[in-house]
Amino acid sequence: MKSGLQNDRMLRALARQPVDRTPLWLMRQAGRYLPEYRETRARAGDFMTLCSTPELACEVTLQPLERYDLDAAIIFSDILTIPDAMGLGLSFVQGEGPVFAKPVRSASDIKRLAVPDPNGELGYVMNALRVTRAALDGRVPLIGFSGSPWTLATYMIEGRGGTDFRTAKGLLVDAPEAAHRLLGLLAQSVVSYLNAQVAAGAQVLMLFDTWGGILSTYHFREFSLRYMAAIVDGISREHEGHRVPIILFTKGGGGWLSEIAATGCDAVGLDWTVELAAARQQVGDKVALQGNLDPTLLLSSCEGIRTEVSRVLDSYGPGSGHVFNLGHGITPQVPPEHVSALIAAVRELSPAYHR
């Protein structure tokens, strides 16, 4: 078994090596749809306390694995830890999501920023990884992650989620040099952050480019993809004799799959608008693919979910190289038994593709 894991299905699929069935984990699998998560979250008080207390982060990371037969754990954290560590004053406003007290708007704001110390301001994430890796005790691999530079930049510039991105897009058009300076600094920060995550126990890495898909192709290449490629180059991919695979996921990036795959990443995450069969044809000999059931369909009936799972598996087709996942994070309203139906369908239907 890879890395001394009891279940190395995920690592094997990422390396496109034979597996007995398609491995499975779910974006935001530790989250509000689980009553046990809501209980721990209430106990923690606020969201950042939950993220920054290693024992609580470990507890919620493991909750979905207690309930379901999943092939990976993903460290419970937030994508905005880096800008928070840069001193932008992150808070979570009820019903509004993340808000930065000090958004970054000008070249001089950008000049004041520095790469945060992954073992200093961000040390709580490393502690959470160490505690969780020990608690997992080799059951399944532990995934570490970060937001992509562009995605972090959108929140830092806009100051909050839920906007039309006019300020962030305006910076690209009207002050491209300042934008490059910010994105370069963020790429450096992400490299140091992810390398530290590997040292602290992360066995797989994932980069969430949640907002790459709102850009024109030109802007995506210049301001998002270029910096993700720099991160893939900058990460130490070998750790304790094992390769650490990295997954890039640009939501809405279906038109750029070949270019994303060409960064040297190990796998590309797909949202549900992309057809796995077509994606595999484009990039399947270079990288593994992760995805891509529409999370909204988890609100349909259990029979409907099974049909849709079978469509996803059938679209990828026979052979290894597919990690089953959603095309975006689970939403809070999903009944936990619908997740059971999804997992049962993947378990029952996927072995036929691995004979």
Next chain:
Amino acid sequence: MKSGLQNDRMLRALARQPVDRTPLWLMRQAGRYLPEYRETRARAGDFMTLCSTPELACEVTLQPLERYDLDAAIIFSDILTIPDAMGLGLSFVQGEGPVFAKPVRSASDIKRLAVPDPNGELGYVMNALRVTRAALDGRVPLIGFSGSPWTLATYMIEGRGGTDFRTAKGLLVDAPEAAHRLLGLLAQSVVSYLNAQVAAGAQVLMLFDTWGGILSTYHFREFSLRYMAAIVDGISREHEGHRVPIILFTKGGGGWLSEIAATGCDAVGLDWTVELAAARQQVGDKVALQGNLDPTLLLSSCEGIRTEVSRVLDSYGPGSGHVFNLGHGITPQVPPEHVSALIAAVRELSPAYHR
């Protein structure tokens, strides 16, 4: 000149015939960013009065043409006229957008629906077209339009905009036959509506599939594309000796351009995430392309807008077959002088591509 028009640049580009410069119009060019629109809108009282009073609809349709040098007019109307005519009780709630008093949720709700009479309940749209066509007096072509069946269905099922589409998507998964019945009825309604629009004076037709891009590829093909193809087949494309071109626009449909082009439409609309050069390579010998500047960039500086316009023109490259437009409608906050900058840039920079 085609159809006796003083300016037939748009029709020539849609037919991929030589033009002196790239024709230009803007989605939602008659809208809230214009002070004269807001004045007429205030005078009308409510939004549906504005749509349903032919003289007022004509007035706002012509406003952007008085201010700017545009190559087409688009009849001022709403995409939800058909469901409104079906008796679903459309209203516009301040800050919330369209709301239906009687959303369609069950097979029995769907069975009660009938194709509306385009010269009955929808006669006000035909009157607006007749009045506007006369007022235009051949200056530029007049575009008629409809929402696509799937896009109309999302609003009818959800009952409002701004949702996560769980109910509409749930119907596709859990009651596909009912969904097909609804979409078939809507396709029939759109055919009869658009044919009547041509009889009333529309010289170009456009189908807005605003919500096609939220679907998986499988669901898009089954529940959106199939019905758009049926509409293209069903429309009488010749009128008074002239061909009536039809443009299909699926926002977020960049992954499906070849399939959209294969419906037999004359042009495909593109949002800003798609690269015109790549799209042209895929479909350029079959159809014209319309788009695709990110409307959010109209909030940048006038210099920035010019740079981005030149990128769009350069991406399409030399030759006819491109209708310049945005990748989605103009937003209310755009300063009208920024639209002037965009139009000036297209006028000045595009002739070089048509020598």
